[in-house]
Amino acid sequence: MLSIVVFLPLAVGLVLLALPRLPDRAVRWTWVAVSVLDLALVIALWIGYDPAGGIGYETDIAWIPTVSAGYHVGVDGLSLPLLAMTGVLFLACSVYSLREQRRVRAYAVLFLLLHTVSLGLFVSLDLILFFVFFDVSIVAMYFVIAGWGHGERARSSALMFFLYTFLGSLVLLLGFIGLYLAGGTFDIVELTAAAPLDGGGPLAGLVLAALVIGFAIKTPTVPFHTWLPPAHSDAPAAGSAILAGVLLKMGTFGFVRIVLPIMPETWRQYAWVIIAVGVVSVVYGALVALAQTDLKRMIAYTSVNHMGYVILAVGAAGLVAGSSEQARTLAVTGAVTQMVSHGLITGALFLLTGVLYARGATYDMAAYGGLARPAPRFALLFAAAAFASLGLPGFSGFIAEFQIFTGSLPGAPVPTAIAVLGIVVTAALFLLAYQRVFLGETRVPGATDDLTAVESWAIAPLIVATVVIGVLPRFLLDVIEPAARTVVELVAR
Amino acid sequence: MTMMNENPGALIPELLLVFAAVVGLLAGSFLPRNRQGVVRSIAVLACLTGAIAAAADLTRPVQSVFDDTYVVDVGLGAVRIVVLASIVLTIGLAGDQVSGSTREAEFYVLLLLGGLGTVAMAGANDLLLLVASYLLASIPLYALTGIARTGPGNEAALKYYLMGALSGVTLLIGSTLLFGVSGSTQYTDLAAALPDAPRVAVAVGLVAVLAGLLFKIGAVPLHFWVPDVVQGATTGVAAFVATVPKIGGLWAMYRLLSTTVPTSDVDWSLLVAVLAAVTMTLGNLAAFFQDDVRRLLAYSTISQVGYLLMAVAAAGRAPLAMPALGLYLAAYAVTNLGAFAVVAALPRARTLADYRGLAARHRLLALSLVICLLGLIGTPPTAVFVGKLTVFTAAVDAGLAWLAVVAVLNTMASVFYYLRWIAPVLRARDAVPADDVPPAGRSAARSAYIAAIASLLLGVLAGPVLAVLTV
Numbered sequence: 032m033l034s035i036v037v038f039l040p041l042a043v044g045l046v047l048l049a050l051p052r053l054p055d056r057a058v059r060w061t062w063v064a065v066s067v068l069d070l071a072l073v074i075a076l077w078i079g080y081d082p083a084g085g086i087g088y089e090t091d092i093a094w095i096p097t098v099s100a101g102y103h104v105g106v107d108g109l110s111l112p113l114l115a116m117t118g119v120l121f122l123a124c125s126v127y128s129l130r131e132q133r134r135v136r137a138y139a140v141l142f143l144l145l146h147t148v149s150l151g152l153f154v155s156l157d158l159i160l161f162f163v164f165f166d167v168s169i170v171a172m173y174f175v176i177a178g179w180g181h182g183e184r185a186r187s188s189a190l191m192f193f194l195y196t197f198l199g200s201l202v203l204l205l206g207f208i209g210l211y212l213a214g215g216t217f218d219i220v221e222l223t224a225a226a227p228l229d230g231g232g233p234l235a236g237l238v239l240a241a242l243v244i245g246f247a248i249k250t251p252t253v254p255f256h257t258w259l260p261p262a263h264s265d266a267p268a269a270g271s272a273i274l275a276g277v278l279l280k281m282g283t284f285g286f287v288r289i290v291l292p293i294m295p296e297t298w299r300q301y302a303w304v305i306i307a308v309g310v311v312s313v314v315y316g317a318l319v320a321l322a323q324t325d326l327k328r329m330i331a332y333t334s335v336n337h338m339g340y341v342i343l344a345v346g347a348a349g350l351v352a353g354s355s356e357q358a359r360t361l362a363v364t365g366a367v368t369q370m371v372s373h374g375l376i377t378g379a380l381f382l383l384t385g386v387l388y389a390r391g392a393t394y395d396m397a398a399y400g401g402l403a404r405p406a407p408r409f410a411l412l413f414a415a416a417a418f419a420s421l422g423l424p425g426f427s428g429f430i431a432e433f434q435i436f437t438g439s440l441p442g443a444p445v446p447t448a449i450a451v452l453g454i455v456v457t458a459a460l461f462l463l464a465y466q467r468v469f470l471g472e473t474r475v476p477g478a479t480d481d482l483t484a485v486e487s488w489a490i491a492p493l494i495v496a497t498v499v500i501g502v503l504p505r506f507l508l509d510v511i512e513p514a515a516r517t518v519v520e521l522v523a524r
Numbered sequence: 525m526t527m528m529n530e531n532p533g534a535l536i537p538e539l540l541l542v543f544a545a546v547v548g549l550l551a552g553s554f555l556p557r558n559r560q561g562v563v564r565s566i567a568v569l570a571c572l573t574g575a576i577a578a579a580a581d582l583t584r585p586v587q588s589v590f591d592d593t594y595v596v597d598v599g600l601g602a603v604r605i606v607v608l609a610s611i612v613l614t615i616g617l618a619g620d621q622v623s624g625s626t627r628e629a630e631f632y633v634l635l636l637l638g639g640l641g642t643v644a645m646a647g648a649n650d651l652l653l654l655v656a657s658y659l660l661a662s663i664p665l666y667a668l669t670g671i672a673r674t675g676p677g678n679e680a681a682l683k684y685y686l687m688g689a690l691s692g693v694t695l696l697i698g699s700t701l702l703f704g705v706s707g708s709t710q711y712t713d714l715a716a717a718l719p720d721a722p723r724v725a726v727a728v729g730l731v732a733v734l735a736g737l738l739f740k741i742g743a744v745p746l747h748f749w750v751p752d753v754v755q756g757a758t759t760g761v762a763a764f765v766a767t768v769p770k771i772g773g774l775w776a777m778y779r780l781l782s783t784t785v786p787t788s789d790v791d792w793s794l795l796v797a798v799l800a801a802v803t804m805t806l807g808n809l810a811a812f813f814q815d816d817v818r819r820l821l822a823y824s825t826i827s828q829v830g831y832l833l834m835a836v837a838a839a840g841r842a843p844l845a846m847p848a849l850g851l852y853l854a855a856y857a858v859t860n861l862g863a864f865a866v867v868a869a870l871p872r873a874r875t876l877a878d879y880r881g882l883a884a885r886h887r888l889l890a891l892s893l894v895i896c897l898l899g900l901i902g903t904p905p906t907a908v909f910v911g912k913l914t915v916f917t918a919a920v921d922a923g924l925a926w927l928a929v930v931a932v933l934n935t936m937a938s939v940f941y942y943l944r945w946i947a948p949v950l951r952a953r954d955a956v957p958a959d960d961v962p963p964a965g966r967s968a969a970r971s972a973y974i975a976a977i978a979s980l981l982l983g984v985l986a987g988p989v990l991a992v993l994t995v
Contacts, residue, residue, distance in 0.1 A: 051887075095910065097847060097990035098917065159913070163904035170903055173943075178950055190943055197939055201932040208917045208928070 033088040033104055036072045036114075037150045040065055040121075044143030047136055055135040059128065062139040066125040069146070070118035077115060082108055082513045086156070086220070099216035100159035108514025109287055109367055110153040112507055113280060116374040117153065119496060120276045121146045124269040127382050127489035131269075138179060142269070145171045149277045153284060158207045158217040161289070162200070165249075168278055169196045175270040176262060181388070188261040195258035196248060203245025203285075209238035210293060223292040223521065235297045242290050243305070249282030252312040252342055256335045263331035264394065268385020271327070275334050276378035280370045283341045287363065291348060292521040299522065302349030306439075309346050310446045312339030317456035321463075327384045327394040329464060330377065333420060336453055337373045337428075341366045343443075343450055344435040350442030351523050359522075362438025363515035364508060365431050371507065372419075372427035372497060379416040379493040383409070386486055387468075391476040396464060401473035406481040410469045412490055417461040419497045422454050427500035430508075534587050534596045537574035537604045541640040544570030545633050552629020560628040564615060567632040571608040571639075578604035582992055592710055593650035595779070598995050602850040603646035603775050610768050610857050611639045613975060617865035618760020619967030627671055634664040634671070635764060642772030645740070646779070651699040651709040651733070654776060658695060658736060661769050662688045669757045669765065680749075680756025684765075687739060687749045695736025701729030714784040730785065730792065737780075740773030742766070743829050744803040751810075754822035759871070759968075762818060763864030766825045771853050774832050778849055782839040796837040797919075797927050804830025804934045811941045815875045817867055820941060821860075824900060827938060828856050831931055834915050838922035845918040847993035852911030854989070855899070855982055859908055862896035862975025869968035880948040886964050890949050892976035897942045899979045902935055907982035914990070 043065045047058055080087045089105035106114065124142060131138055148171060152164035170193075177189035211217050213234065214227035228235040248255040263271045291298055298305075316335030323329035344366035348359045386409060388394060403410035419426035432454065439447045473479075482490070500507055532539065548563040555562060578601050586597040614635060615622075622631050641661025648654040666688065670681030703709050705725045706717030718726050739746040754762040781792055807826030814820040835849035866889055873879055883890040899906035912935070916928045982989065 093987065095987040095990055097987070097994050098844070098914065100987075163909075166904050166909075170898060174950065177947060186947060190940070190947075193943065194936060194939055198932075198936045201935055204913070204916070205920075205928060205932060208913075208920050211917060212921055 033076065033106065033154055034090060036069060036076065037104070037154060038147055039069050039072070040143040040150075041147035044140040044147075047143070048140050053136070055132075058136050058139050059131070062143065063122070063125045063129070065143065066118070066122040066146070070115075070122050073114050073118045076106065077111055077510070080106065080111060080510070082510045085517075089156075091156075094157075095159070098159075098211065099218060101157050101218060102160060103156040103218055103220070104151075104154040104160070105156050106154055108510045108512070109284070109518070111510055112367060112371045113153045113284060113374075114150055116371045117146070117149045117277050119493065120272060120374055120378045121149075123378060123382065123489045123493055124272055126485060127385070128269050129485050130483075133179060138175075141171050141175050141178075142273070145175070145273055145277075149273075149281075152281055156219045158210065158219060158222075158289070161219070161285075162204055162207060165203070165281060166197075166200050168281065169193060169200060172270065172274055172278060176266045179267040179270065180265040181267070182265055184261070185265040188265040192258050192262040199245045199248030199255070202241050202248075206238050206241030206245060209234065209241065213238070219289060219293070226293060226295060226524065228294055229296040229524075231296065235294065239290070239294055239297045239301060242285070242294070246282040246285040246290065247308070249285070250279055250338050250342065251282065251335065252308050252338065253315045253335065256312070256316070259335065260328050260331045263381075264325060264327045268382050268388065271381040271385070272378040275331070275381060276374040279334060279338060280374060283338060283345070283366065283370055286342075286345045287366065287518055291345060291518055295522045295524045299349045299351055302346050305346030305349065306343055306443050306446050309339050309342030309344075310450050312336065312342060313450045313453035314339075314456075317453045317460070321456055321460040324396055325394045326387065326396050326464060326468065327381070329460065330380045330384060333457060333460070334373070334377055336457060337369065337377070337420075339453065340432055340435050340450065341369050343439055343446065344369070347439035347442050347447075348519055348522055354442035356516075356519055356523065358438045358441045359519045360438070360512065360516045361434050363518050364511050365434025365438055367511045367515060368427065368500075368504070368507065369431035369435060372431045372500065375493045375497045376416055376419045376426075376428060379412070379490050380420060382486075382490050382493075383413050383416060386482060390478050390480070393476060396467045398476045399468045399474060401469065401471050402475065403469040404473050405475070405479040408482045408487060412482070412487070412494060413469065414465060415494045417465055419494065419501075421458040421461045425498065425501045427497040427504070430501060430504045531587070531589060534581070534589050536577040536581075537608065538640060538643060540570045540574040540577070541636050541643070545636040545640070548629055548633045548636065552633065555629070557626065558624065561623060563629040563632050564623070567636055568612055568615060570636070571612045575605050575608040578608065588649065592712060593653045594644075594647045595649045596647065598993055599775060599779070599846060599850065600643070600647040602854065602993060603771055604643055606771055606854045606857050607639050607642050607768055610764070610771070610861060611635055613858070613861045613865070613971050614760055614764045614768070616971035616974070617763055617861065617868045617968045618758070619971075620868070620965030621758055621760060621871070623967070631668070631671060631760075634668045638664040638668065638764070639768060642769050645772035646775035648776060649711045649779065649783070651702060651714075654780070655692075655696055655699055657772070658692060658740065661740065661772055662692065665765050665769065668761045669753055671761065672758045674756075676756035677758070680753045684749045684753050687746065691736045691739035691746055694732045698729045698732025698734075698736065701725055701732065705729070711780065711783045718785060726785075731795075733780065734777065737773050737777045738799070741770040741777070741829050741832075742826055743799055743833060744806050744826075747803070747806070747826050750826055751819050751822040754825075755816060755818045759818070759864060759868040762822075763861055763868070766822060766864070767857050767860050770825070770829060770832070771857060774829075774836060774849065774853060778836050778839050778846070781836060793837050793839075793841065793922070793924075796833055797924050800830050800833035800837055801927055801930045802830075803827070803833060804931060808934050808937045808941075811938070814941070815877070817874065817876060817879070817945065820876070820945065821863055821867070824938070824941070825860060827934065828860070828900065830934070831912060831915060832856065834919045834924070834927055834931060837924060837927065838918040841922035842918040843994075844914055844921060847990045848911065848914035848918045850993040851986060851989055852908070852915050855907030855911040855979065858975050858982060859896050859899040859906065859979045862892060862972055862979060863900065865968050865972035865975055866893040866896065869964040869972055871965065876945055876948055879945065880951055882949040884952065886969075889964055889969055889972060892972040893949060894946055895976040895979060896972075897946055901939055901942050905983045906979050907986065908979070910983050910986040
């Protein structure tokens with residue numbers, strides 16, 4: 032069942048590849064249909080999943096027995112929300128891409144591949160399987176940026192993206208090899224039970240460093256974030272949405288799925304380093320975003336800021352001495368909620384900037400003004416997404432950030448207090464951006480038409496989803512909390 | 525000496541190669557020019573039968589044949605299958621150029637003989653047999669390199685020959701020295717005698733023997749012939765020379781080092797590790813700004829040999845070293861031949877710029893090229909990824925973590941030049957009239973598809989392959 036959910040998009044992608052005479056229109060609608068079907072299957076998985084039951088829908092088949100690597104997949108409260116978010120976002124991107132004209136088939140196939148890879152990563156319970164999906168996501172996204180990005184810079188941005196994140200993945204692989212040599216298996220569940228490197232020693236420190244650097248590059252956190260702004264600003268809108276919405280989560284998900292449970296003692300030992308990195312990412316990301324004049328780059332930097340909150344929370348989960356288990360559970364729950372929330376919100380924001388670019392062919396905020404008058408629907412959706420992003424109550428971002436701060440505060444009061452400042456800065460920068468682009472005298476470099484029906488249908492559901500989570504979060508939190516508690520218990524071992 | 529095992533049944537693949545070569549040579553001299561395709565069928569048939577026989581042999585216990593000078597074990601079985609499959613792939617990828625040419629039969633016969641030498645190198649358990657098979661794996665290739673009789677081809681053949689003769693002599697000197705201090709050329713006797721022999725003589729002898737093998741695999745410091753031969757020879761020959769002898773050379777090195785000197789206090793592991801690090805780094809750096817695709821591939825093969833040497837450096841110290849080497853060699857052979865097959869299918873495209881817009885003109889060929897190049901980078905789920913994974917694991921396990929870090933940095937650097945090739949393939953080419961698109965060679969294109977699919981399949985099905993190699 033789970034494998035069908037994961038490989039359905041790829042299978043359809045291969046069929047599309049094998050039928051060269053299919054008209055573009057059919058390709059686009061097939062893509063949308065697959066996304067709908069796959070999301071429906073994920074929802075069915077969710078309904079049938081028992082949050083108290085640990086890992087559900089498990090499959091474990093030997094793959095490379097010589098190194099104890101297997102096709103081991105399953106879902107729990109950490110991965111299920113991310114699966115759902117991935118499904119929603121890919122559906123939104125498929126709808127948004129209904130107007131794509133350039134080499135539609137290859138585009139659709141690449142996104143279907145990315146779809147499979149993203150789902151596969153979140154359900155992986157084997158390090159090698161995880162790594163395979165991790166690496167293929169880089170390759171597929173490279174082709175998306177290099178093939179459909181805008182401007183002459185797209186290719187060099189794509190190259191930089193590939194080199195940087197590929198280096199991260201190789202460092203990660205070294206860490207995985209270290210875990211394998213210590214534990215004798217690549218299976219995440221077995222490694223979690225054994226926690227083989229908990230005797231300490233220099234090897235434990237090195238393996239932790241490799242894992243943290245690998246995931247930090249993907250996340251990205253300061254100082255490994257420099258690949259992100261160019262990759263984002265030159266990628267096509269749907270590519271940016273997937274990159275920021277889903278692929279960045281692969282890094283933060285790696286922390287809660289792999290690093291915390293497998294290396295609890297070492298994690299506790301270095302928790303303060305992680306917290307520091309998180310806080311610096313929060314503040315630095317927000318401040319640099321504030322200084323941008325390019326709307327898309329600004330949103331890219333807010334991703335650094337928002338991912339910083341997640342890093343802060345997972346760091347705080349390692350502070351066993353200073354805080355209660357309840358607080359740490361809250362922090363981890365908040366981290367997972369933030370991953371879901373950020374995926375939805377930033378996906379919406381990047382699709383909206385894509386709309387802007389389609390009209391005016393530039394992201395420079397100075398080129399626009401007073402768009403609220405000619406394009407009211409666009410202005411409304413952008414406002415909603417911006418408020419969601421800055422963490423206003425009633426949106427999912429508020430739930431996530433509130434939990435992160437409340438959960439982190441007892442253990443790490445000073446860093447948390449500094450991180451709260453990040454909210455103020457992001458509030459300022461979103462309001463400023465909104466003011467520049469949508470209010471005042473109307474100035475547009477190109478066409479002024481409002482959102483088309485297709486664009487609205489792609490973007491509005493994402494906003495609706497964050498509002499639903501913001502107002503009725505229990506359905507989500509009920510799934511996340513037991514898994515978060517498990518992670519916290521594992522770290523406290 | 526008790527019983528001498530001379531069971532010819534253990535050597536079916538080797539005998540088939542000899543048989544096909546002799547029959548092919550005779551048939552080639554009698555058949556008219558336009559009927560020499562028969563020889564190709566003989567060669568392909570012999571290779572396929574031999575591969576099946578070798579696969580059947582995999583489950584048998586280890587046999588030492590001919591007075592312990594030749595070992596038939598799982599390692600040799602893997603080499604046999606890979607080499608025989610590589611010969612078939614090479615015949616396919618060279619098909620468009622060779623078929624109907626004036627030296628068709630000779631081409632196949634030389635391939636078979638070179639392949640035989642390669643297999644014999646991998647099985648040699650005796651320095652004299654190693655020298656003999658080294659020559660058999662070299663001389664047909666010198667002839668092949670010059671077979672087209674073009675200016676660059678002749679120059680490449682001469683350079684290859686001189687370098688090969690020099691390192692062959694070095695190999696002989698090393699063997700003589702080791703024989704002198706131990707009184708035997710057999711690996712098992714050497715293993716017993718070397719620990720008591722004078723250290724300096726052992727070290728010098730060992731290094732001299734390794735030098736010959738380093739030439740065969742195109743590793744630093746005896747790598748200079750690789751780019752010239754690959755660029756000067758015809759693409760089919762280049763593919764063969766850059767891929768197949770390395771399989772035998774690396775395995776010979778592995779066998780020599782893991783059976784003769786594991787207990788000696790000469791730190792050969794560190795020596796090989798340093799050679800591996802230098803080879804991969806130099807190959808990568810030199811590949812960076814190559815514009816000729818064949819030169820780029822030549823340097824890429826040098827860097828791949830560096831990664832492969834990591835498994836040799838871990839020999840005897842990590843249980844994974846042997847399966848890692850076997851899997852990586854198979855992965856390397858099929859992926860590298862796939863990339864060469866694409867080059868052979870497009871004889872007019874010589875520089876990276878010529879590949880601009882390939883994806884729009886030859887969709888499947890472009891896809892195969894992308895798969896093979898990503899495979900050479902080591903991207904999952906291709907076979908080289910599993911090869912790299914196991915080789916890195918073996919190296920870390922053998923206490924060579926620094927080498928794994930060097931290899932990671934190299935892998936990352938190699939992405940750059942492989943992408944320099946992939947990027948133009950995908951770029952749109954400004955409207956070319958349909959009849960202006962040069963057709964791709966059909967036989968070579970087919971080989972490229974097969975290699976790309978095999979590279980993916982071998983990656984996904986790496987489990988059973990590794991299981992067979994782990995004994």
